[in-house]
Amino acid sequence: MPLPTVRDAGACGPADTLIVLLPGRGMALDELSSEGFIETFRAAGLRADLVRADAHMGYYKDRSVVDRLHVDVIAPARAQGYRHIWLAGISLGGLGALLYADEHPEEVDGLLLIAPYLGEPQTAAAVAAQGGPGRWRPPDQTDDAIGVRAWTCLQRYVGPGAVRTPLYLAFGVGDRLAPTHRVLAPALPPQRVLTAPGGHDWPAWRPLWQRLLAQAPLPRCSATAP
Incomplete structure (x- = not known):
């Protein structure tokens, strides 16, 4: 079933930049x-467009979320002339963005992950016990296949050999997911880790979204290029 957008x-x-926003569960x-x-x-004030993609739980359960994003959103965006594509996601949507970027790294210029679901706590604990995602x-x-997959994807973004x-x-x-986020946070450049008061809900997500859009290297209305 094609992704509604x-x-x-x-x-x-x-704009030649597109932000694809994936919702939470x-x-x-x-x-x-x-x-x-x-x-x-x-x-x-961004020189960018936004697409909301309705990647609901069914696409994750049948493991079609990456294919549907590519066929229904990313490939058409490229055909329309978008040169730069950023993926943003909330909770489950953050996981979806990470999975897509892992399978199609050449298609993604950046990731904005808000409270991403990264699997079960025991997997994050194992990552921490081994010295972080770079050493894990x-x-x-495993009983947490999606968590192992998520942390394997994240290894692309940490350490001396991290992608750009x-x-x-x-x-x-x-x-409630903050313990897993705190395992990842030290492995990232500090300027790319944002926190706010609150839990797994909109009062935290709203200011974080605003700050992400302000801090990420996205093209601005006063600029001609990103």
């Missing part, structure tokens, strides 16, 4: 608007 124009003129696309994410995007080695057997594609991590300090 909603496109939101940027604040100024034609059980989150409707309209909720992203009612909670202020689209208003914040337009107020950020995936186990031969920037990955931003943003989370509420009281988030």
Whole structure:
């Protein structure tokens, strides 16, 4: 089933940069608007457009989320002339963005992960016990396959051999997933880790989204190129 999408124009003129925003589990696309994410995007003064992609839980369960993103969103965007594509995601959407970037690294210019789901706590604990994601080695057997996959993907972005594609991590300090985020955070450049008061909910996510759009190297209305 093709991914339903909603496109939101940027604040100024034609854009060659696209931000693809993936919602969290059980989150409707309209909720992203009612909670202020689209208003914040337009107020950020970016020379970029936004696409909300309705990648709901069913696409993850049947493991089609990466293929559907590529066929229904990314490939058409390239055909329309977008030269730079950033992926943003909330919770489960953060995982989806990470999975896509791992399979199609050449298609992604940056990642904005808000409270991403990174698997079960025991996997993050094992990563921490081995000295962080740069030193961690995936186990031969696991009860948390998606967590092992997520941390394996993350290894691309840490350590001396890290790819140049920037990955931003943003989370509420009281988030129930914060313990896993705190395992990842020290392995990233400090300027790419953002925190806010609050838990796994909109009061933390709204200011984090605003700060991500302000700090990420995205093209601005006053600039001609990113």
